[in-house]
Amino acid sequence: MARLMTDVHVKDPKTRLMVHLRAGEEPAPEYAALVKNPDAWEGGKLPTSAKTADTTSSSDSEDGDGDKPTAKRTARKPARGRSAADEGSSGD
Template sequence: MARLVTDTFVKDPKTRLMVHLRAGEEPAPEYAELVKNPDAWEGGKLPTATKSTDKPSTDGDAEDAKPAAKKPAARKPARGRTAADEGTSGE
């Protein structure tokens, strides 16, 4: 595996947290594929991607598979809004 020559930050796709990859270390393959800048690697070349043949594990996290719920649109403006538009006190 290739080594990094500069400190790099990547966002973990599972936890969505920033991960600090230090210069001189060999990052895990899932983090290494996130570093797209060839200048960050030894020799100036991106490491070869190693495709894993393992199937993704299903830990019963059905929540991850569901799309995010959408908030319904407001049906009418807030109270007093029409009065403000008309320039009256609303009475």
């Protein structure tokens, strides 16, 4: 396993908390896969487990609705009195 040359902060994908990885330590494979900068590693190369680690995409979600299209937002009309306010009349 490769060692880190510098301190790195990564976000744990399960807990969404920031994790501090210290220089000189060998992080767990799930954290090592999150460090994409080769300058952070000894020898300037990503470890092999970080290169082959598969990150979860939205289509691979556990709830299985990754194939559904996302909802489109429609443009809203301004409030009814907006044009009247611009004109300076009461809108009646």
